[in-house]
Amino acid sequence: MTIITIPNSLTLIRFFLIPLFIIFMFQKKYEHSLIVFSAAAFTDLLDGFVARITNQKSKLGAFLDPLADKLLLITSFILLTFNGWIPNWITLTVFMRDIIIIIGWFCLFLLIHNKNVEPSIFGKLANASQAILIGYTLVSISFSFHDQIIKTLMLILTASLTIFSGFHYIYRGLKQVYEKRTSSSY
Numbered sequence: 001m002t003i004i005t006i007p008n009s010l011t012l013i014r015f016f017l018i019p020l021f022i023i024f025m026f027q028k029k030y031e032h033s034l035i036v037f038s039a040a041a042f043t044d045l046l047d048g049f050v051a052r053i054t055n056q057k058s059k060l061g062a063f064l065d066p067l068a069d070k071l072l073l074i075t076s077f078i079l080l081t082f083n084g085w086i087p088n089w090i091t092l093t094v095f096m097r098d099i100i101i102i103i104g105w106f107c108l109f110l111l112i113h114n115k116n117v118e119p120s121i122f123g124k125l126a127n128a129s130q131a132i133l134i135g136y137t138l139v140s141i142s143f144s145f146h147d148q149i150i151k152t153l154m155l156i157l158t159a160s161l162t163i164f165s166g167f168h169y170i171y172r173g174l175k176q177v178y179e180k181r182t183s184s185s186y
Contacts, residue, residue: 005056010047034138097166112180122165
């Protein structure tokens with residue numbers, strides 16, 4: 001089985017773009033940061049599409065892709081919050097949901113030996129809203145475009161989807177444990 005596939009290569013590119021994004025943010029080259037973030041987001045869309053149409057899905061890709069996404073999003077939230085462009089509470093909300101998912105995965109592994117946690121549609125929507133919020137924030141910084149109503153609506157939508165998806169993952173995990181426990185008691 002080939003490990004270096006086109007989708008995995010695109011995911012690796014996303015990993016390499018994260019330090020570049022950080023450097024541009026520290027150098028206050030926000031237009032460059034926007035370009036790098038956009039390129040990373042594009043590789044995320046492209047790697048999944050290519051994996052499906054070329055039938056190059058792999059276990060490595062299934063592990064690396066969400067990891068690259070999380071690193072990019074969390075890094076972006078931290079840097080934008082540190083500079084005062086995104087409020088602390090939204091970054092904390094995103095970070096806490098991800099911590100809950102990691103702890104939940106670990107508990108599922110310990111309780112029912114489940115190593116696979118499939119992303120939910122709500123998780124994907126939450127991640128998409130987070131990326132859009134970051135992209136919008138970078139656009140507003142780069143082009144001095146500030147619309148507080150749009151930003152507030154985006155913050156509310158992102159927080160709502162993030163919180164809802166966190167509860168949805170908890171529900172799915174508890175359901176798996178319940179189903180495993182009830183099926184093994186027969």
